[in-house]
Amino acid sequence: xxxxxxxxxxxxxxxxxxxxxxxxxxxxxxxxxxxxxxxxxxxxxxxxxxxxxxxxxxxxxxxxxxxxxxxxxxxxxxxxxxxxxxxxxxxxxxxxxxxxxxxxxxxxxxxxxxxxxxxxxxxxxxxxxxxxxxxxxxxxxxxxxxxxxxxxxxxxxxxxxxxxxxxxxxxxxxxxxxxxxxxxxxxxxxxxxxxxxxxxxxxxxxxxxxxxxxxxxxxxxxxxxxxxxxxxxxxxxxxxxxxxxxxxxxxxxxxxxxxxxxxxxxxxxxxxxxxxxxxxxxxxxxxxxxxxxxxxxxxxxxxxxxxxxxxxxxxxxxxxxxxxxxxxxxxxxxxxxxxxxxxxxxxxxxxxxxxxxxxxxxxxxxxxxxxxxxxxxxxxxxxxxxxxxxxxxxxxxxxxxxxxxxxxxxxxxxxxxxxxxxxxxxxxxxxxxxxxxxxxxxxxxxxxxxxxxxxxxxxxxxxxxxxxxxxxxxxxxxxxxxxxxxxxxxxxxxxxxxxxxxxxxxxxxxxxxxxxxxxxxxxxxxxxxxxxxxxxxxxxxxxxxxxxxxxxxxxxxxxxxxxxxxxxxxxxxxxxxxxxxxxxxxxxxxxxxxxxxxxxxxxxxxxxxxxxxxxxxxxxx
Amino acid sequence: xxxxxxxxxxxxxxxxxxxxxxxxxxxxxxxxxxxxxxxxxxxxxxxxxxxxxxxxxxxxxxxxxxxxxxxxxxxxxxxxxxxxxxxxxxxxxxxxxxxxxxxxxxxxxxxxxxxxxxxxxxxxxxxxxxxxxxxxxxxxxxxxxxxxxxxxxxxxxxxxxxxxxxxxxxxxxxxxxxxxxxxxxxxxxxxxxxxxxxxxxxxx
Numbered sequence: 001x002x003x004x005x006x007x008x009x010x011x012x013x014x015x016x017x018x019x020x021x022x023x024x025x026x027x028x029x030x031x032x033x034x035x036x037x038x039x040x041x042x043x044x045x046x047x048x049x050x051x052x053x054x055x056x057x058x059x060x061x062x063x064x065x066x067x068x069x070x071x072x073x074x075x076x077x078x079x080x081x082x083x084x085x086x087x088x089x090x091x092x093x094x095x096x097x098x099x100x101x102x103x104x105x106x107x108x109x110x111x112x113x114x115x116x117x118x119x120x121x122x123x124x125x126x127x128x129x130x131x132x133x134x135x136x137x138x139x140x141x142x143x144x145x146x147x148x149x150x151x152x153x154x155x156x157x158x159x160x161x162x163x164x165x166x167x168x169x170x171x172x173x174x175x176x177x178x179x180x181x182x183x184x185x186x187x188x189x190x191x192x193x194x195x196x197x198x199x200x201x202x203x204x205x206x207x208x209x210x211x212x213x214x215x216x217x218x219x220x221x222x223x224x225x226x227x228x229x230x231x232x233x234x235x236x237x238x239x240x241x242x243x244x245x246x247x248x249x250x251x252x253x254x255x256x257x258x259x260x261x262x263x264x265x266x267x268x269x270x271x272x273x274x275x276x277x278x279x280x281x282x283x284x285x286x287x288x289x290x291x292x293x294x295x296x297x298x299x300x301x302x303x304x305x306x307x308x309x310x311x312x313x314x315x316x317x318x319x320x321x322x323x324x325x326x327x328x329x330x331x332x333x334x335x336x337x338x339x340x341x342x343x344x345x346x347x348x349x350x351x352x353x354x355x356x357x358x359x360x361x362x363x364x365x366x367x368x369x370x371x372x373x374x375x376x377x378x379x380x381x382x383x384x385x386x387x388x389x390x391x392x393x394x395x396x397x398x399x400x401x402x403x404x405x406x407x408x409x410x411x412x413x414x415x416x417x418x419x420x421x422x423x424x425x426x427x428x429x430x431x432x433x434x435x436x437x438x439x440x441x442x443x444x445x446x447x448x449x450x451x452x453x454x455x456x457x458x459x460x461x462x463x464x465x466x467x468x469x470x471x472x473x474x475x476x477x478x479x480x481x482x483x484x485x486x487x488x489x490x491x492x493x494x495x496x497x498x499x500x501x502x503x504x505x506x507x508x509x510x511x512x513x514x515x516x517x518x519x520x521x522x523x524x525x526x527x528x529x530x531x532x533x534x535x536x537x538x539x540x541x542x543x544x545x546x547x548x549x550x551x552x553x554x555x556x557x558x559x560x561x562x563x564x565x566x567x568x569x570x571x572x573x574x575x576x577x578x579x580x581x582x583x584x585x586x587x588x589x590x591x592x593x594x595x596x597x598x599x600x601x602x603x604x605x606x607x608x609x610x611x612x613x614x615x616x617x618x619x620x621x
Numbered sequence: 622x623x624x625x626x627x628x629x630x631x632x633x634x635x636x637x638x639x640x641x642x643x644x645x646x647x648x649x650x651x652x653x654x655x656x657x658x659x660x661x662x663x664x665x666x667x668x669x670x671x672x673x674x675x676x677x678x679x680x681x682x683x684x685x686x687x688x689x690x691x692x693x694x695x696x697x698x699x700x701x702x703x704x705x706x707x708x709x710x711x712x713x714x715x716x717x718x719x720x721x722x723x724x725x726x727x728x729x730x731x732x733x734x735x736x737x738x739x740x741x742x743x744x745x746x747x748x749x750x751x752x753x754x755x756x757x758x759x760x761x762x763x764x765x766x767x768x769x770x771x772x773x774x775x776x777x778x779x780x781x782x783x784x785x786x787x788x789x790x791x792x793x794x795x796x797x798x799x800x801x802x803x804x805x806x807x808x809x810x811x812x813x814x815x816x817x818x819x820x821x822x823x824x825x
Contacts (some may be wrong), residue, residue, distance in 0.1 A: 013649075014642070014645045014646060014649055118696050123662055129777075143681065145682075146656075146682075147708045173660075174683060175656060176821065177658060177659055177660065178657060178658040178659075178682035179641075179645060179656075179657040179658075179659070179682075180654060180655070180657070180682070181654070181655075182648060189746070202656035249682075251680075252680035252681045252682065253680075253681055255680045256679050256680050256681050259678075259679075319739050319794060325658065335681075335683055335684075335685040335686075336681040336683065336684075336685050336688070337685030337686065337688060340687065354686075354687060355687040355688070355706050355708040356686040356687025356688075356705050356706070356707070356708060357702050357704060357705065357708060357709060357710070357711075357745040357746065358745070359705045361703065362741065363734075363737065363738075364699060364702055364728075364731070365698050366698065366721070366722045366724045366725050366729070366730025366731065366732060367724050368667070368668060368698075368699070368722035368723075368724070369634070369668070369671050369722075369724070370667055370668040371666060371667045372666070373666060373667070378672050384708060404666065407666065412727065459794075489713065526673070576726055576727055577727070580723065580727055582667055582723045582728075584723075584726055585721060585726050586721075586725070586726050601624075603782070611744060
């Protein structure tokens, strides 16, 4: 049985934040769950995907976050408890349904998880999604630790049903990817079949209907404000004339600082867990009891600006600070010592001095950037497109997209010139092609193509842009941990009952006249095919098909045969300098291949000018 | 309860997340609160994997610069890179088996000299335990047991509020049966290796 399905109420187990959130949803009786995978949210959905295979929970990987929220909106309005989860930038994609779903509301509880990523551990920006709650008018909850995340998830479902509105559950990476002990609670029974009551004058958002629905939403915000005011998720710790207001992980750092600085009798802490609408009366009363207040929140001054406005309304003139050059930054994430020092400085309290060893004079340590894996098919495709363009003397621009292959922008491949968001490769290619005379070659992965590349491709065909789109089809959503996508053969997951969408057929149906299929591990043939596609005026598409080597290994489809470098090697180092596979290493100035890392793609063997790279003899088994 | 802060740094694939999980399980059985954090988004793409474990009465799951009581490094250059997490009272345990980053192979950096590296760490911290954990893992029967070797050395220092019995129980519950003997042997080899360092210091 899946560990998150165990019924042992009261048992204490060690869970990752994302497992704790998934368990919370299970305890709340979630019956329907949708997602598009994205770090740091991915393990929530991975666990629910696994659970759905051994229970009556419905789970789907949707094609993108907008689709995912729309599917969830219908399930919730059929009365089911529904969870829709995504990373912060995913909510941009889902923003369209979000805004009007807030008007429409829900019947069964709907919780929307936004997993924000301060410091951008694995994201293209660090936007603060608390503003989505304000923008949409939806209630928002924010846990401060792993154990609380589980409890809060249950409360989020109850709140959603009570208010008949979706609830935004906002986390940050340090909640998602921290682990701690969690007490298991009761699992509510799942109600897995709903019924949709037709009610077009409340569901079909034509202007006349929406004008009424907006009134309803404003009423609901008022009801939500009362809930927030009374909520135990907003609470005060400690006592004294000094005040801190904080949310999320910052609360942990503040709590440790209070202990460290021994100021529990001087300083009280207002923790905001129900952060939209804010508990206005509670905050005003807190301010009135303080001489000076510090706001501790990662990201934007969301609380700070609201609290200052409340102070103005209440006629309070105490000093309130948060973001400033001397205190907290809007950049990146906080850490415990930073929070402790800022509290000490702001309130004029003695701090513990910095004690870190000096490292200014350390020798330079070589960087260890992430790299495409040994035997990654993307590396081969990038090398081939680059070689084809060089041989044709083309000055190319390469808009790329979001996935493992974004790493192709690093030298020596250097194939990646522009990325802003999922799907932007093909659409920005259209703009570059019109605005310049440069040849534009865009790259997109299979999952990202399904997510939001198709519309851009249709745009390219309709507006007749002169671009080449390379679809890097490695038959899996690799970057986020090998989730399925519509192009994947679900037999690989031992699952049946799924459809499978062929990229080639979509491209053809979109009206693309020049379609090329390549097998990237056949270097010469691929280069000559790529040249034909680059010569074509208009929209040409190259579909480069080769399974992700990591995924192939995990499903035991990898015909592992390592290569080695023979003494014919004359140290040209084309292998290292052109393709830079991490299986290479230098030993006494000679290139060697790590036989454990090498997966036998044979790309290096095909580009070695001395033919010095050969397969190792097959292992005797 | 006293707070003890541990940072583990490794290269993707070295098994530090499993080692962290075992420490977490052992703490659970010992009734010691623990909060852990890990960054592993790019782990399988050859990047650095870092976990932090805070034992005792603290709420934070991450560790600021200068505040680690122990730094456990699975790879020497990564240990050096994380040295700013230490203070003069910190204990550093590191494997001396290098995994040069790919940047070295393409001439974009020089791998630090191991003797100088040890001298530097020793001069700034309270104690350095440094040995080739990969060799001991091989000796135990599987290079994948490097994490268990280092776990053995970590427990030997007796800085964490976790006993050998508690961690061995955790190893038993978290290890597949066929790897168990190797893992336990690797743990013992690491434990013995660290023991030599305390004897060495005493005899000086």
